[in-house]
Amino acid sequence: MNKFLAILLSAIVIAGCSRSAGNDLLWLCDGDPVVKAEVVVDPDLGLINDGFMIQGGPRDRVIKAKTEIGTLYGKYALQRLEATGKADEVLDIKEEPSYERRILNHWDNLDNTVERGYAGWSIWHWGEPVPVDLIKDYARLNASIGINGTVLNNVNATPEMLNQEKLIRVAEIADILRPYGIKVYLSVNFSSPAALGGLETSDPLVKEVQEWWAAKVAEIYALIPDFGGFLVKANSEGLPGPQDYGRSHSDGANMLADALAPYDGIVMWRAFVYSPKSPDRANQASEEFQPLDGEFRDNVLVQIKNGPVDFQPREPFSPLFGQMPKTQLMPEFQITQEYLGFSNHLVYLHPLFKECLDSDTYCKGPGSTIADITTGKTYPSVYKTTAIAGVANIGRDENWCGHDFAQSSWYAFGRMAWDVNLSSEEIAREWLQQTFTSEPEFLEPVLDMMLTSREAAVDYMMPLGFHHLFAWTHHYGPEPWCEIPGARPDWLPKYYHKADQEGVGFDRTTNGSGNTCHYHEPLASMYDSIETCPEELLLWFHHVPWDYEMASGRTLWDEICLHYERGINTVQGYQKIWEGVRPYVDEARWEAVRAKLEIQESDARWWRDACVQYFGEFSGMPVPQDVQQPQRPLEELKKIKLDMKHHN
Numbered sequence: 001m002n003k004f005l006a007i008l009l010s011a012i013v014i015a016g017c018s019r020s021a022g023n024d025l026l027w028l029c030d031g032d033p034v035v036k037a038e039v040v041v042d043p044d045l046g047l048i049n050d051g052f053m054i055q056g057g058p059r060d061r062v063i064k065a066k067t068e069i070g071t072l073y074g075k076y077a078l079q080r081l082e083a084t085g086k087a088d089e090v091l092d093i094k095e096e097p098s099y100e101r102r103i104l105n106h107w108d109n110l111d112n113t114v115e116r117g118y119a120g121w122s123i124w125h126w127g128e129p130v131p132v133d134l135i136k137d138y139a140r141l142n143a144s145i146g147i148n149g150t151v152l153n154n155v156n157a158t159p160e161m162l163n164q165e166k167l168i169r170v171a172e173i174a175d176i177l178r179p180y181g182i183k184v185y186l187s188v189n190f191s192s193p194a195a196l197g198g199l200e201t202s203d204p205l206v207k208e209v210q211e212w213w214a215a216k217v218a219e220i221y222a223l224i225p226d227f228g229g230f231l232v233k234a235n236s237e238g239l240p241g242p243q244d245y246g247r248s249h250s251d252g253a254n255m256l257a258d259a260l261a262p263y264d265g266i267v268m269w270r271a272f273v274y275s276p277k278s279p280d281r282a283n284q285a286s287e288e289f290q291p292l293d294g295e296f297r298d299n300v301l302v303q304i305k306n307g308p309v310d311f312q313p314r315e316p317f318s319p320l321f322g323q324m325p326k327t328q329l330m331p332e333f334q335i336t337q338e339y340l341g342f343s344n345h346l347v348y349l350h351p352l353f354k355e356c357l358d359s360d361t362y363c364k365g366p367g368s369t370i371a372d373i374t375t376g377k378t379y380p381s382v383y384k385t386t387a388i389a390g391v392a393n394i395g396r397d398e399n400w401c402g403h404d405f406a407q408s409s410w411y412a413f414g415r416m417a418w419d420v421n422l423s424s425e426e427i428a429r430e431w432l433q434q435t436f437t438s439e440p441e442f443l444e445p446v447l448d449m450m451l452t453s454r455e456a457a458v459d460y461m462m463p464l465g466f467h468h469l470f471a472w473t474h475h476y477g478p479e480p481w482c483e484i485p486g487a488r489p490d491w492l493p494k495y496y497h498k499a500d501q502e503g504v505g506f507d508r509t510t511n512g513s514g515n516t517c518h519y520h521e522p523l524a525s526m527y528d529s530i531e532t533c534p535e536e537l538l539l540w541f542h543h544v545p546w547d548y549e550m551a552s553g554r555t556l557w558d559e560i561c562l563h564y565e566r567g568i569n570t571v572q573g574y575q576k577i578w579e580g581v582r583p584y585v586d587e588a589r590w591e592a593v594r595a596k597l598e599i600q601e602s603d604a605r606w607w608r609d610a611c612v613q614y615f616g617e618f619s620g621m622p623v624p625q626d627v628q629q630p631q632r633p634l635e636e637l638k639k640i641k642l643d644m645k646h647h648n
């Protein structure tokens with residue numbers, strides 16, 4: 001038999017492009033999705049995982065891969081090249097994924113609400129008939145950008161998720177996703193043996209508990225032979241975990257890993273832990289996890305949020321990435337905009353993601369970036385697998401994400417997981433071309449809008465290292481004054497900004513919480529000194545006098561006011577850009593984005609008015625003359641209480 005398992009010479013209609021759920025305006029659905037190429041599956045090719053090659057000119061084009069899924073990725077890549085006008089010449093492309101596992105984390109609950117989801121109810125339609133076409137569309141979109149795994153349920157997991165009835169439903173979803181190369185994973189609740197299985201304990205070192213998990217895992221694999229594994233949030237924000245029994249995170253993770261190992265399943269154990277007792281929330285993950293370096297099984301990855309606190313508009317990278325050289329680590333990003341204006345604000349997130357991945361931890365000398373560590377380049381012998389996670393912003397909304405431009409961050413997450421070296425501009429450009437048009441009069445200004453949008457949000461929400469100034473529970477608008485009787489201090493903005501008459505900012509230096517020591521040199525010294533700390537992180541690491549002279553020669557106070565104004569001006573500029581590109585966009589999408597920009601502009605002014613007036617009470621300094629003065633009185637803003645749920 002010919003060594004090629006399959007050779008197809010045909011017009012290839014990309015499988016599943018059914019448009020059944022109103023998706024004609026998404027990437028890879030615009031225009032006629034037909035490409036001509038010979039498709040070759042050759043297991044002997046020198047390619048990693050599901051990599052592919054595209055060779056030849058338009059008349060003799062060949063797509064080669066070791067696997068069927070690799071050829072599918074090749075077809076999507078060729079289609080993307082066609083859609084972006086790059087397929088007319090002779091091609092010689094070889095692509096291999098940066099991460100082996102490229103995973104979406106859905107924070108979807110069994111009642112179909114979505115934690116921090118702003119695009120409607122869960123697409124899994126729990127308790128309703130399986131929406132086969134919708135899930136196929138979801139699978140196709142994800143496969144087209146290389147995503148190959150999905151955690152179906154919230155990390156705040158209910159034990160009920162592991163009921164047999166639920167697992168049968170999960171198997172049905174897995175069957176729909178499989179042809180697109182997407183594996184299913186589940187978040188599990190650590191106390192499931194007691195809560196669901198009726199055992200007296202969920203102590204990971206107790207034999208009956210281990211047997212319970214082994215039996216549950218066997219049940220799962222009988223239904224889903226290619227099941228990916230478990231994601232676990234343990235001893236975090238009230239969720240149970242091994243520490244409830246005096247055991248460590250590694251005891252808990254390894255017990256689950258042993259149950260999954262016979263089936264090649266993995267455990268993704270989250271490092272998102274913080275105890276109210278710790279003097280600095282930013283230190284907590286390192287304090288708990290660094291001593292466990294080297295203690296985790298080969299099929300465990302420790303999943304770390306990009307920053308040490310919680311998906312803020314800007315944080316330094318989590319120092320934990322540089323502190324566990326003997327452990328497989330994976331980054332977690334938040335695609336859903338919990339802290340970035342929900343689905344109301346246009347904020348393209350790739351620059352935020354890339355800022356983290358490109359950060360040099362110096363853990364093995366210069367060049368030890370988070371991308372290199374987590375793709376296994378820095379410590380190759382430690383990494384048996386590699387993975388990256390993004391908290392999904394997907395819901396049942398017609399446009400999937402609530403804001404047409406929020407799709408771009410989903411798209412960017414997938415493209416980045418496939419190729420960490422792609423720039424924010426490359427990804428944004430190709431997304432715009434496939435989703436809207438390649439007309440330069442549209443493309444260039446809108447590209448500029450996307451590329452500056454993250455920095456604009458930092459400016460109008462939390463410039464210069466401010467963080468967590470958000471309103472209680474929903475995290476939408478500003479509430480730096482927030483006080484909730486009896487609340488955990490580290491859930492309140494004052495814990496983070498520490499404003500007083502002298503100045504503002506969290507002293508995380510060696511004289512303060514000591515967080516700067518969690519970084520390797522030269523970063524530790526750089527962050528520790530107010531002179532050398534980058535201004536964009538100044539108030540993250542330092543308590544700074546209001547009249548401190550900034551690089552511009554202005555005082556800190558004046559710079560704060562100017563940043564807020566700059567953020568507002570930038571959004572007002574976006575409104576003008578959007579007016580200008582009206583001829584290039586269909587009316588429905590144009591109007592939807594226009595309406596969202598109006599909200600964003602008004603919110604930016606709300607942020608400025610709230611923060612400038614509130615902090616002005618501490619600084620005692622006036623808003624500079626050349627900056628627009630606040631418009632709404634602080635007392636009025638303090639009365640705003642939004643009744644926002646975790647989904648809309």
Ligand code: GCV
Nearest residue numbers: 107115116155156233272310
């Ligand atoms: C899933 C933050 C969010 C929570 C989220 C948590 C986490 O605290 O506000 O909604 O819970 O992060 O990542 O586990």
